[in-house]
Amino acid sequence: MDENAVDRFLERHDVPIVEGEKCTFLFRGAADEVWVRRRIVGQPQRVPMRRLGDTSLWYVILELPAGSRVEYQLEVRRGDHYEQGNDPLNPRVANSPVGSSSVCQATGYVVPDWIHPDPDARPGEIVDLAVQSRALRRENVCRVYLPARFRSTHSYPLLIVHDGDDYLGYASMKPVLDNLIHRLDVAETVVVFTSPGDRNREYANSAQHARFVAKELVPRLESEFPLLSRPSGRCLMGASFGAVASLTTAYRYPDVFGSLLLQSGSFVFTDIGNEHGGGEVFDPVVRFMNRYRAAPRKVADRLFVSCGIYEPLIVPNRSMIPVFEGAGMQVRYVEARDGHSWEDWRDRLRDGLSWIYPGPQKYVYE
Amino acid sequence: MNSTVNADSPSMVLLGPQRRPGLDKVVAALGLDGPFATITAGWQERESADDELTQHLGGAAVNLRLWERRQDVLDRDPEFAAAWRHRRAVIDEMQELYLLGVGHTVAALDDIRAQGEASDRVRDLAIRDAEEVLRSLDRRHLERVREVHADFYAAVRPHERDLIAGHRAEVAQILGQAQAVVIAGGHVAELLDSQHLFNVVPAGLDRLPIIAWSAGAMALTERVVLFNDNASRGPRSPEIYDDGLGLLRETVVFPSAHQRLHMHDLPRMATMTRRFAPAWCVPLDPGTRVTVDAGGRLEAGTTVIGPAGSVATLGRGDDEGDRDG
Numbered sequence: 001m002d003e004n005a006v007d008r009f010l011e012r013h014d015v016p017i018v019e020g021e022k023c024t025f026l027f028r029g030a031a032d033e034v035w036v037r038r039r040i041v042g043q044p045q046r047v048p049m050r051r052l053g054d055t056s057l058w059y060v061i062l063e064l065p066a067g068s069r070v071e072y073q074l075e076v077r078r079g080d081h082y083e084q085g086n087d088p089l090n091p092r093v094a095n096s097p098v099g100s101s102s103v104c105q106a107t108g109y110v111v112p113d114w115i116h117p118d119p120d121a122r123p124g125e126i127v128d129l130a131v132q133s134r135a136l137r138r139e140n141v142c143r144v145y146l147p148a149r150f151r152s153t154h155s156y157p158l159l160i161v162h163d164g165d166d167y168l169g170y171a172s173m174k175p176v177l178d179n180l181i182h183r184l185d186v187a188e189t190v191v192v193f194t195s196p197g198d199r200n201r202e203y204a205n206s207a208q209h210a211r212f213v214a215k216e217l218v219p220r221l222e223s224e225f226p227l228l229s230r231p232s233g234r235c236l237m238g239a240s241f242g243a244v245a246s247l248t249t250a251y252r253y254p255d256v257f258g259s260l261l262l263q264s265g266s267f268v269f270t271d272i273g274n275e276h277g278g279g280e281v282f283d284p285v286v287r288f289m290n291r292y293r294a295a296p297r298k299v300a301d302r303l304f305v306s307c308g309i310y311e312p313l314i315v316p317n318r319s320m321i322p323v324f325e326g327a328g329m330q331v332r333y334v335e336a337r338d339g340h341s342w343e344d345w346r347d348r349l350r351d352g353l354s355w356i357y358p359g360p361q362k363y364v365y366e
Numbered sequence: 367m368n369s370t371v372n373a374d375s376p377s378m379v380l381l382g383p384q385r386r387p388g389l390d391k392v393v394a395a396l397g398l399d400g401p402f403a404t405i406t407a408g409w410q411e412r413e414s415a416d417d418e419l420t421q422h423l424g425g426a427a428v429n430l431r432l433w434e435r436r437q438d439v440l441d442r443d444p445e446f447a448a449a450w451r452h453r454r455a456v457i458d459e460m461q462e463l464y465l466l467g468v469g470h471t472v473a474a475l476d477d478i479r480a481q482g483e484a485s486d487r488v489r490d491l492a493i494r495d496a497e498e499v500l501r502s503l504d505r506r507h508l509e510r511v512r513e514v515h516a517d518f519y520a521a522v523r524p525h526e527r528d529l530i531a532g533h534r535a536e537v538a539q540i541l542g543q544a545q546a547v548v549i550a551g552g553h554v555a556e557l558l559d560s561q562h563l564f565n566v567v568p569a570g571l572d573r574l575p576i577i578a579w580s581a582g583a584m585a586l587t588e589r590v591v592l593f594n595d596n597a598s599r600g601p602r603s604p605e606i607y608d609d610g611l612g613l614l615r616e617t618v619v620f621p622s623a624h625q626r627l628h629m630h631d632l633p634r635m636a637t638m639t640r641r642f643a644p645a646w647c648v649p650l651d652p653g654t655r656v657t658v659d660a661g662g663r664l665e666a667g668t669t670v671i672g673p674a675g676s677v678a679t680l681g682r683g684d685d686e687g688d689r690d691g
Contacts (some may be wrong), residue, residue, distance in 0.1 A: 366384075
């Protein structure tokens with residue numbers, strides 16, 4: 001094969017090339033070595049590519065089961081110089097607060113149709129709400145989603161979302177809510193997006209954060225919006241450390257929230273000793289999780305828990321399900337062939353939100 | 367007024383979903399030319415977007431605007447609105463708890479059916495016992511819902527409130543001038559609540575020919591049953607919601623049955639028919655047209671879900687043998 005043949009080949013194929021469960025990753029350019037870097041628990045994180053003959057084309061074939069969605073980057077060595085970045089041959093990228101990654105959508109993976117703005121779905125409105133917090137000693141500017149056709153004579157359930165700006169920015173949560181409410185999958189809900197100051201401190205089992213949510217934010221919201229104002233109409237939600245913040249807040253105020261929606265919770269614990277390998281930001285989390293596992297208790301009536309099976313947190317998440325159930329909570333647990341990513345959390349929103357606050361589908365017969 | 371409407375005309379015609387509307391043909395076949403009173407409260411905020419409906423009725427239609435009237439009451443009568451919201455919250459709570467009981471009983475039924483080593487006779491007895499538990503849950507739930515409604519109406523006394531009384535008088539006047547009533551589908555709870563609040567049955571609905579589809583047909587029955595085997599969060603058992611208007615007797619209707627029910631699951635369908643007996647379970651799929659006689663009963667030849675769970679045809683008379691169809 002010569003370079004002209006490589007040109008023609010690349011023109012005819014989307015990269016990575018997905019053929020059944022075989023995915024061929026490609027790189028073209030001058031290099032001494034090239035690797036695919038991905039984070040799949042139990043698999044090599046850095047997979048070397050091979051050069052095709054004397055051409056500038058490098059490749060490796062990886063097996064990805066149907067339904068998988070994997071984020072990756074390419075690492076290239078030229079002499080002593082190493083460079084890592086997104087796959088220049090693949091236009092699909094996923095964004096997050098720490099940058100973007102290339103995305104491989106394996107066979108059978110479908111981007112949900114309910115994440116894109118639907119012209120038939122009447123949009124809700126987002127308004128800013130500044131909450132001065134004595135507990136956190138700072139102002140917290142929340143975004144409040146009011147569903148389409150919001151009426152003050154109605155009473156709405158409340159969903160409080162940790163890392164709110166990231167859910168809006170990286171998980172398409174505004175069109176998702178518009179669409180799921182429009183399709184009657186999810187009840188008309190007032191959704192409050194709150195964002196952290198010092199995330200590692202506020203979300204890692206912080207009494208101040210819990211007090212802010214339960215004693216400052218919820219009362220303020222219930223005084224300003226027509227909410228159901230009972231535990232079954234209050235839900236806390238978050239991903240990763242945001243899930244820890246949700247769980248620990250409900251733990252400190254067990255009669256306030258009826259439901260939790262926990263995505264890829266950083267529920268790291270140890271069975272022997274305190275060494276956990278997660279760095280000091282995880283210390284308060286591990287202390288909390290170990291204490292909770294020693295004496296589990298009911299913190300809400302219903303828990304929706306989801307996790308990607310390719311992320312290391314799959315082990316603690318799977319381990320917590322029987323603990324949560326044993327504490328008397330109704331748990332709905334969903335796994336996906338995905339990783340610790342905003343698009344994974346986005347893709348699970350319909351399952352989670354429609355279970356927490358089911359829409360009026362059963363009432364509507366057109 | 368057209369002379370073909372007489373004592374022999376059906377009191378009601380029930381239709382399947384009108385995504386491809388055939389209403390104008392039904393109206394022509396019945397010889398109705400209006401004026402019609404229309405009820406589109408199930409469309410909620412879109413209640414007044416009824417141009418196409420009015421066209422099908424030859425332009426001779428007046429919308430009762432029941433949803434808008436109810437919103438007016440909720441906006442202008444805070445005391446009534448507070449009591450109304452409280453009743454809604456109590457019923458929602460009761461519905462959830464009742465559903466927990468139904469869900470566990472249906473799961474038990476599935477477990478019993480899966481007991482391959484049990485003899486058929488023993489298993490059938492256990493199935494009948496569990497079904498009786500279901501019927502008992504349905505019965506008690508409906509009784510409690512009625513109690514909540516009775517307490518609500520006793521407390522708020524809507525007939526003594528000028529705003530509601532005024533709306534009721536207007537509704538009665540429109541119905542008094544109508545030749546027939548057309549009730550569209552939509553949100554069955556909103557539809558039912560609006561019709562109850564403005565007293566549409568004593569105001570004339572029980573004396574007029576009615577054409578209704580989907581949720582509109584459900585509201586006419588004695589018991590409104592909610593169902594959706596294909597919900598995005600998985601199948602849930604049919605559930606009793608409330609008393610309907612009671613004009614359509616011994617019937618439970620299932621709009622879009624082939625889409626919303628697991629019709630191929632015959633044991634599940636058979637349990638459903640026994641659960642709601644003596645009422646007949648009537649699928650209202652697109653294109654369906656069911657006629658109801660002046661006594662509010664289904665006519666012979668109506669497609670029903672038979673006792674074996676499969677689609678059957680209602681025979682003539684009340685012969686119980688017809689249930690084996």
